[in-house]
Amino acid sequence: MKRITSLLVIAPTVAALWGAVGCGPAPQPETDVPTPTSLKDAADLRFLVGAAVSDAVPSGQARADSLLVIDQFDTITDENVLKWEVVHPEPGTYDFEPGDRYVAFGEANGMFIVGHTLVWHSQTPRWVFQNEAGEPKTRDELLALMEEHISTVVGHFKGRVHGWDVVNEALAEDGSLRDSPWRRIIGDDFIEKAFEIANAADPDAELYYNDYSLANAPKAEGAARLVLGLIESGHRVDGIGEQGHYKMDWPAPARLDSAIITLASVGRPVMITELDIDLLPARSRDRGADVGLRGDMSEGLDPYAAGLPDSMQQALSDRYVELFRVFMDRSDMVDRVTFWGITDSTSWLNYWPIFGRTSYPLLFGRGGEPKKAYHDLMDVMAR
Numbered sequence: 001m002k003r004i005t006s007l008l009v010i011a012p013t014v015a016a017l018w019g020a021v022g023c024g025p026a027p028q029p030e031t032d033v034p035t036p037t038s039l040k041d042a043a044d045l046r047f048l049v050g051a052a053v054s055d056a057v058p059s060g061q062a063r064a065d066s067l068l069v070i071d072q073f074d075t076i077t078d079e080n081v082l083k084w085e086v087v088h089p090e091p092g093t094y095d096f097e098p099g100d101r102y103v104a105f106g107e108a109n110g111m112f113i114v115g116h117t118l119v120w121h122s123q124t125p126r127w128v129f130q131n132e133a134g135e136p137k138t139r140d141e142l143l144a145l146m147e148e149h150i151s152t153v154v155g156h157f158k159g160r161v162h163g164w165d166v167v168n169e170a171l172a173e174d175g176s177l178r179d180s181p182w183r184r185i186i187g188d189d190f191i192e193k194a195f196e197i198a199n200a201a202d203p204d205a206e207l208y209y210n211d212y213s214l215a216n217a218p219k220a221e222g223a224a225r226l227v228l229g230l231i232e233s234g235h236r237v238d239g240i241g242e243q244g245h246y247k248m249d250w251p252a253p254a255r256l257d258s259a260i261i262t263l264a265s266v267g268r269p270v271m272i273t274e275l276d277i278d279l280l281p282a283r284s285r286d287r288g289a290d291v292g293l294r295g296d297m298s299e300g301l302d303p304y305a306a307g308l309p310d311s312m313q314q315a316l317s318d319r320y321v322e323l324f325r326v327f328m329d330r331s332d333m334v335d336r337v338t339f340w341g342i343t344d345s346t347s348w349l350n351y352w353p354i355f356g357r358t359s360y361p362l363l364f365g366r367g368g369e370p371k372k373a374y375h376d377l378m379d380v381m382a383r
């Protein structure tokens with residue numbers, strides 16, 4: 001499944017059709033199909049391939065990163081600029097400047113533009129949930145504010161942002177609803193309200209539910225239940241995003257495969273929305289991407305500050321290849337694979353859950369150079 005078509009597939013498709021209608025050996029294309037030189041072309045018609053971009057990309061501060069994004073990816077997600085604290089920092093005050101830059105960058109480069117995110121418990125200012133006296137808002141007050149926020153933000157970008165992460169991270173690890181201020185104040189129906197308002201603000205934008213650790217069975221089942229419930233009660237949900245903040249040993253490919261099947265069982269595409277692989281030693285048994293977690297640096301927790309040895313480059317590459325084999329096998333269910341960042345140097349994993357480590361979670365190294373994992377994925381996808 002992929003919405004942006006690539007000219008590279010025309011020759012093989014003609015050849016396949018020729019064979020299928022029984023016309024004998026297929027005619028050879030006049031020219032050889034060129035070897036893909038980008039992730040987006042290598043992924044071909046299987047799925048979109050994207051990157052999360054910080055404001056440094058559209059603002060021109062990170063020229064080399066911008067060129068990489070233009071060259072390699074056909075979809076972008078904003079890493080921060082459309083989050084509540086940036087776009088709506090004070091009551092009645094909206095700042096669309098960085099968001100406008102982000103969307104203009106995507107448009108100038110013909111990309112599928114994702115808006116991240118409308119309703120989340122994190123990066124949302126305290127005033128959202130409290131009245132002027134510092135007391136919790138009432139259900140009606142918070143619902144009215146949610147309506148104002150979603151209709152203003154989605155309305156501002158109507159027809160230009162192609163898909164929204166409407167609700168982010170509403171589930172707990174056991175698949176039940178997470179205890180968040182949205183839920184405490186509005187009630188469980190805050191999710192359906194968010195989808196209703198987003199649908200009214202831009203009926204043509206795709207609307208997604210997005211969360212982390214959906215590779216784990218209880219949470220995948222919880223997300224499927226949640227989204228199916230929304231669909232059955234007449235709400236429009238166009239896809240489920242599994243963030244994909246993975247480790248070297250989690251999730252196992254078979255587990256990920258089962259989770260994709262569970263998520264896709266609701267009849268909507270699955271998207272891998274924030275892919276990276278954390279190969280640094282774990283602070284604890286914690287999995288997932290809870291931004292509230294923090295740890296202290298201690299000996300042995302930053303082992304590759306001087307560089308990543310070849311053996312680890314190879315291990316990272318093997319891990320990426322095994323995950324992409326799952327995405328490729330399930331490309332009838334997986335619509336998009338977006339990396340959470342561009343190069344290792346700016347990944348959030350340099351400062352989470354421990355500040356100041358040297359992380360290597362992406363396909364491009366600190367100088368923007370393609371890593372072994374990049375080359376190996378290109379080979380696997382081109383086959």
Ligand code: 9MR
Binds near residue numbers: 080289291
């Ligand atoms: O990558 C984002 C980082 O720059 C922010 O400081 C952080 C703050 O919450 O959010 C990061 O992005 C998160 C995303 O919005 C939701 N899923 C987890 C991501 C990594 O924390």
